[in-house]
Amino acid sequence: xxxxxxxxxxxxxxxxxxxxxxxxxxxxxxxxxxxxxxxxxxxxxxxxxxxxxxxxxxxxxxxxxxxxxxxxxxxxxxxxxxxxxxxxxxxxxxxxxxxxxxxxxxxxxxxxxxxx
Numbered sequence: 001x002x003x004x005x006x007x008x009x010x011x012x013x014x015x016x017x018x019x020x021x022x023x024x025x026x027x028x029x030x031x032x033x034x035x036x037x038x039x040x041x042x043x044x045x046x047x048x049x050x051x052x053x054x055x056x057x058x059x060x061x062x063x064x065x066x067x068x069x070x071x072x073x074x075x076x077x078x079x080x081x082x083x084x085x086x087x088x089x090x091x092x093x094x095x096x097x098x099x100x101x102x103x104x105x106x107x108x109x110x111x112x113x114x115x116x
Contacts, residue, residue, distance in 0.1 A: 006062045018062070029071035042101055045076030051100045052078045054093045056085040056108070068103045077101075087111060 004025070005017040033040065042051040053072055057064035072079060080097045082089055085108055093099070104112075 006065060007060055009061065020062075025066065025070065028066045029074055032067055032071040033075055042072060042075050042077055050076060050078050052080065052097050053101050053103065054080045054082060054090060054097060054099045055103070056082045056090060057103055057105065063103070063105075072101075087115075 003020065003022040005019050007015055008018050009015060033042070042053075043049065045051070051072070053068055055064070055068045057068055059065050059069050069079065078097070080093050080099070082093060090108075
């Protein structure tokens, strides 16, 4: 039984809705948080440790929903939601909140490479 409809990016054509089950979303989040033998990207919040993620990826897209929202909330991460990518706003959020993990798309990565 399908639980939610997520928009895809339309890589191979027009953007369309993708229907996913609760099991799809939960298993995807668990895989993202799993230890692959090289450690984990984030670790569950414990004691004084809490990973911080500035979020600019849209939560209606599967990448933003599972990678930056659901899987990281399950780890107790602090999410700093930004309404859109604006260079100054993003850099200020990184400085103010001390981001420990960044999920980026190629245009934002390119921005950082050009700033260095």
